[in-house]
Amino acid sequence: MSEKIYDMITNRMIALLEQGVVPWRRPWVVGGAVNWKTQKPYRGINTLLLDPGEYASFKQVNEAGGRVKKNEKGHIVVFWTWLEKKDEKTGKIGKIPFLRYYTVFEINKQCEGLSSKRSEQTFEHDPIEEAERICNSYQDGPPVRFASGRAFYRPSQDFVSVPPLCDYTKPEEYYSTLFHEHVHSTGHSKRLNRPGITEFGEFGDENYSKEELVAEIGAAMLCGIAGIDNSTMENSAAYVASWLRKLKDDKRLIVQAAGQAQKAADHILGVTFEDVA
Incomplete structure (x- = not known):
């Protein structure tokens, strides 16, 4: 079943790539x-x-x-x-x-001599059960910390940081963001040992750009398995398109990145080769 979802996500991603570009993915609205x-x-x-x-x-x-x-x-x-x-x-x-x-x-x-003008708005959401199950299936995953304003994975300390659920207008975007950072973390040397993480150079270089493709496609795949991809797919496709532009719009990279993203998603889900053979 996962294989079919992975293929569907990849095909939809390619189909959406011509529909505009949102250069920087930032689905939370609090704390920026x-x-x-x-x-x-x-x-x-x-x-x-x-x-x-x-x-x-x-x-x-x-x-x-x-x-x-x-x-x-x-x-x-x-x-x-x-x-x-x-x-x-x-x-x-x-x-x-x-x-x-x-x-x-x-x-x-x-x-x-200046006072803050910010009045923070937060949102109440119930956790999405299937998305929570996927997160909990990541047995050797890094710890997750919550801080408003920015999402990232820090390989040197092996932890993920994301804005909390209450910072998003839609709970689906919280899980998409968390999945994105989780996929990055699978590249650590003690997991899948992916060059985009283990050989990180500078922001925007080729390794970094390719790693962003892997992370976002992997997040889209996990959203598909969680049943929330309809709420996140267009944002994901626009984000992927922005990185493809840095890589000279080589659409073949989508297929290559999708292969690595599938391995990352399987690792998070705890799926082994024996499980799918």
Whole structure:
């Protein structure tokens, strides 16, 4: 049965890849990095550059009557603007994207004289029984810690961290996030010894990008087994598409990553070769 689900998930993933791209997967809504003045969450790569908190520029801090503490170092926020450029051959004016940045400070830790504007909203959900069963089947899995604002797996200490269930509007996205990090953890040298984890280089390099494909496809497979894939599949496909763009849109990588994702899902489920032979 699992084999059929794995194939269905892989095929659906491929079919959805042409439908838009959401560059950074962040399904929780509580505890992230926001602009202090507007309370709007930061987007794109800024969600990875900034820890959870409320941030303001030096100017915004001063204008609000606060001050940045002495010797505090700011954090980089990046954004795109458009520059006009004239085509020398046609004389037409076109626009080209230009990456810019500015510096911000976390107002609760790095500033004085400002008060938090954040009013945290939380959500009450009942655990999804089948998804919980899958998590509990991961017998040699790492410990899971809960902290709002960011999800990650740390190979050096072998633990998973995810925002708690109450930080998500949909419980299905909590389990999809947890499955994603669990799949990463199967790559540890004492488990499946996957290069994307054991030979981790820099964020965005080829090994990292391929590992993200494995983790998200593996999470989608586990969501399929839990019966919650209809609620998470489009987000997963968009996330996978963003990493494929880094890998030159090579759709063959989906099939390769799906093979590794299947091994990871089987490991979490406690399925051995003898079980499926």
